Structure formats: C-alpha cells, structure tokens
Amino acid sequence: MTTRGHDGAGGNSRGPVAQSESDTNLTGRRARWQERALDPATRALLAADEQHFLRQSVSTPCLNAIAKAEGIWIQDLAGRRYMDFHGNNVHHIGYGHPRLKRAIAEQMDALPFAPRRYACAPAVALAEKLSSIAPQGSAKVLFTTGGSDAIEVAVKIARTVTGRFKTLSFWDAFHGAGFGASALSGETLFRSGPAAPLIPGANHVAPFGSYRCPYGTATAEASGDACARMIEYVLEREGDVACLVAEPIRAVPYVPPPGFWQRVRKACNRHGTLLIFDEIPTGLGKTGRMFACDHEGAVPDILVMGKALGGGILPIAAVLAHPRLDVGGDWAFGHYTHEKNPVTARAALTTIHIIEDEDLVANAARVGSMALERLNAMMADIPQIGDVRGRGLLIGVELVKDRDSREPDHDLAEAAMYAALDAGLSFKTTMGNVLTLTPPLTVTPDEMQRALSILSDAIKTAASSRS
Numbered sequence: 344m345t346t347r348g349h350d351g352a353g354g355n356s357r358g359p360v361a362q363s364e365s366d367t368n369l370t371g372r373r374a375r376w377q378e379r380a381l382d383p384a385t386r387a388l389l390a391a392d393e394q395h396f397l398r399q400s401v402s403t404p405c406l407n408a409i410a411k412a413e414g415i416w417i418q419d420l421a422g423r424r425y426m427d428f429h430g431n432n433v434h435h436i437g438y439g440h441p442r443l444k445r446a447i448a449e450q451m452d453a454l455p456f457a458p459r460r461y462a463c464a465p466a467v468a469l470a471e472k473l474s475s476i477a478p479q480g481s482a483k484v485l486f487t488t489g490g491s492d493a494i495e496v497a498v499k500i501a502r503t504v505t506g507r508f509k510t511l512s513f514w515d516a517f518h519g520a521g522f523g524a525s526a527l528s529g530e531t532l533f534r535s536g537p538a539a540p541l542i543p544g545a546n547h548v549a550p551f552g553s554y555r556c557p558y559g560t561a562t563a564e565a566s567g568d569a570c571a572r573m574i575e576y577v578l579e580r581e582g583d584v585a586c587l588v589a590e591p592i593r594a595v596p597y598v599p600p601p602g603f604w605q606r607v608r609k610a611c612n613r614h615g616t617l618l619i620f621d622e623i624p625t626g627l628g629k630t631g632r633m634f635a636c637d638h639e640g641a642v643p644d645i646l647v648m649g650k651a652l653g654g655g656i657l658p659i660a661a662v663l664a665h666p667r668l669d670v671g672g673d674w675a676f677g678h679y680t681h682e683k684n685p686v687t688a689r690a691a692l693t694t695i696h697i698i699e700d701e702d703l704v705a706n707a708a709r710v711g712s713m714a715l716e717r718l719n720a721m722m723a724d725i726p727q728i729g730d731v732r733g734r735g736l737l738i739g740v741e742l743v744k745d746r747d748s749r750e751p752d753h754d755l756a757e758a759a760m761y762a763a764l765d766a767g768l769s770f771k772t773t774m775g776n777v778l779t780l781t782p783p784l785t786v787t788p789d790e791m792q793r794a795l796s797i798l799s800d801a802i803k804t805a806a807s808s809r810s
C-alpha cells in the first residue's frame with residue numbers, strides 16, 4: 344500500500360511512503376517529535392549518523408540515539424529510559440543477559456573463531472540442541488549470520504530436493520533483504536525499485552487476515568478457507584512448486600484460523616512441495632510455545648530461525664531441515680565465513696538454555712494472554728481501537744477512524760507512538776496503523792500492565808489532541 348503524507352499535517356515532503364512492517368522514518372510528526380524531544384548532543388550524533396550511513400527507508404535517518412540497553416530497557420543519550428516493546432525481536436532474554444555475556448567472554452578466551460574446514464565443539468553442541476527442539480523431531484542444520492541468508496539456504500535445499508525452482512509465499516510478508524528473500528517477500532519497499540528484477544518463479548498469494556481479509560471475507564475462518572483454497576489452486580496450476588515459504592503467524596500480526604496450516608501441509612504433500620516456516624522473529628518462544636508452528640499441529644520440512652537466537656548480542660541464524668533432506672552434498676548451500684563460529688554458536692546455545700532454565704516460554708504465554716485480555720477490555724472505552732489480536736508476546740492493536748468503515752488511522756497511530764515514547768514506552772507501527780507490541784520474554788506482569796497503561800493513555804491523548 345502506498346500513501347502520501349499520511350500524517351495529515353504536512354506529511355512526508357519527499358513523496359510517497361510505502362507502508363510496510365515498520366514505521367516510516369520521514370514524517371512530519373517524527374520531525375516535530377525530534378524537534379521537541381532531542382537534546383543537542385543527540386542531534387549531533389543523529390546528524391553524524393546520517394552523514395556517514397547511506398539513507399534508507401525505515402532505517403536511516405534514525406529516530407533517536409541510545410547509549411544503553413539492559414533487560415527490557417533502552418536508554419537514550421539524554422538518560423531517558425524506554426521499555427523496549429520492539430527490539431527487532433532479538434531481545435527475548437532481555438538485553439545484556441549476564442549469563443550470556445559471561446558465556447561469550449569465556450568462549451572468546453577459549454576459542455574465538457573456527458576456520459571453515461574445522462569442526463568445533465560449540466557449533467556441534469548448538470546443532471545437537473537445535474535438533475533436539477526442532478518441530479520435525481530431529482533436524483540437520485546450517486548456520487548463517489542473518490535471517491535473509493538462512494531463508495535463501497532453505498530455498499536452495501528445497502530446489503535440490505525437489506529438482507524444481509518455483510516458490511510460493513504471501514503478499515505483505517517480509518523474508519529478508521537479499522535478492523532471493525526479497526523475491527519471496529511481498530512488500531513494495533523491498534521488491535520494487537532497486538530490488539528488481541527478482542529471481543524467477545516466485546509466486547505469491549494474498550494472505551489470510553481476520554480483520555482485513557484481502558479475499559473480502561468477514562471471518563477468520565472464511566479468510567483462512569479462501570487463502571488455503573488459493574494456495575491449493577496455485578500449487579495445482581503450477582504443478583511444480585519447490586517450496587511454500589511463510590510465517591506460521593503473520594507479523595501484522597494475524598493468527599491463522601485453526602486447521603489452516605494442517606490443510607496447507609496436506610496440499611504441499613499432495614503436490615510434492617516442501618513447507619518452509621520462517622520463524623525468524625517468532626522462534627524460541629515469542630508466541631508462548633517454543634515455535635509458533637507448535638500451535639498449529641503442522642510440521643514444516645524446513646524451519647528457519649534467527650534474530651533472538653544470538654541472545655540480542657550476536658548475529659546468528661539457523662536452518663533446521665528434516666534429516667531426509669540431506670541430499671545436496673555436492674553443492675554449497677551456505678558456504679559462509681561464520682558458518683561454524685564458536686562464539687556465535689555458544690551465544691545461541693546459552694540463549695536457548697536461558698530460555699529453558701528461566702521458563703520464559705511459559706512466561707510469554709502467561710503475560711501475553713493477560714495483555715490480550717486487558718487490551719480487549721480497553722476497546723470498551725477507546726473507540727479508536729478497531730481490533731486487538733496476537734498470540735503470546737506478538738500483539739497488535741489496530742487503530743481506525745471508525746469501527747464500521749475500519750478505515751486505518753495512520754495519523755493517530757503515529758501520534759500515539761510518539762506520545763508513548765514521551766511516557767517511556769517504545770514500539771513500532773505495522774502497516775501504518777497497527778501498534779505492534781513485541782516485548783522480551785522476560786517481561787513481568789507488572790511491567791506489562793505499566794506498558795498497557797502508557798499505551799492506553801497515549802492513544803487517548805493522541806485522539807483528544809486532534810479533536
């Protein structure tokens with residue numbers, strides 16, 4: 344979706360802004376917030392950042408600068424603290440977990456790097472651990488430094504196994520910024536302009552969505568049915584799709600209706616198509632189960648994870664493939680320099696241990712359902728909330744101009760985001776009007792209640808300052 348100047352008060356003077364899974368960084372509201380909120384030292388750092396980094400949408404120029412990240416908190420240069428309910432989904436265990444920092448330091452002393460031709464114990468230990476928690480029952484793995492690369496490795500495996508090259512994925516999804524991952528993605532920002540031409544054979548279908556169904560249906564079940572039908576249709580018409588790549592729970596967020604993925608799994612089986620789940624943001628407990636697909640009763644052939652795997656400190660992603668897919672020994676899928684880096688592997692292993700030992704997956708389920716309950720209750724006295732949805736600690740609050748028309752209220756969402764920042768809560772908007780809350784799995788019930796009070800006040804303040 345492309346909108347121009349959606350802040351209603353001058354907007355973006357540089358032209359159209361493609362709405363995506365992140366808030367845009369060039370609006371009039373942002374400029375005015377920065378004018379009011381940032382001190383000279385921060386402004387100087389932001390100016391230097393913009394001078395040295397290539398500008399790109401949703402990223403540079405930046406919003407603010409941070410000096411500290413600890414637990415659920417980030418702190419800006421001026422010393423203001425924000426509960427980080429965004430964190431790019433890397434901060435499942437909170438920032439700077441002491442046990443993780445100790446493990447990384449120990450590993451740097453013991454063995455800082457492993458050249459590619461050498462096995463090392465931490466990488467093998469991580470592979471064993473991932474295999475033991477894989478939804479497939481067991482898995483053979485490859486590691487990369489980022490999620491986009493891992494997605495592309497997964498597609499290469501599917502090509503090898505099936506002897507086909509076509510893919511199927513959802514419009515509106517994001518699977519990474521590489522050419523291959525961009526081809527699978529379904530957002531203008533990442534597919535058009537400099538990203539094109541994309542790799543051939545990348546088919547898309549409109550996704551399911553309970554509140555804004557692209558198929559025009561009125562219920563989650565009908566939306567899931569329409570989407571599953573379209574998947575079945577395309578798989579049949581194409582006849583030779585190598586893999587279907589999707590997030591089991593959509594980032595917007597939209598929870599799939601019951602049975603949806605089981606039906607799609609069956610369709611994939613019928614057509615010899617591999618099912619690849621992108622669990623880069625959701626893996627390791629975000630939705631209240633170790634993997635988002637654990638809610639679905641559908642097991643992927645390949646699962647891709649990243650982000651929080653490095654504990655919010657180091658970059659590492661992983662491809663978990665069913666062992667029967669280990670048939671490409673003559674090819675190089677992911678011949679990456681840091682393929683078996685002992686430090687990132689140790690960080691990932693320790694992160695999983697922390698998540699298990701601190702029972703963080705159960706905490707995500709508990710605090711998440713409490714949050715959803717309160718947000719649903721908030722709808723009674725905040726008419727601008729059109730929809731509340733999510734699972735575990737992946738939560739969306741959709742703001743609308745009117746509940747009947749469901750017209751998205753981008754301006755209100757942005758105003759609420761800045762009002763929340765003023766009160767010490769950081770989150771991002773998705774598709775311009777969905778306030779998206781993705782706190783660490785360590786968040787306590789009290790912290791969640793405090794964040795939701797800030798959120799409620801922020802929406803009310805933003806709404807009343809406009810009326």
Ligand SMILES: Cc1ncc(COP(=O)(O)O)c(C=O)c1O
Nearest residue numbers: 489490491517518519623624649
């Ligand atoms: C669902 C999904 N897939 C893939 C990626 C790409 O991961 P990375 O940024 O590590 O390449 C992201 C990152 O935001 C994501 O959210």
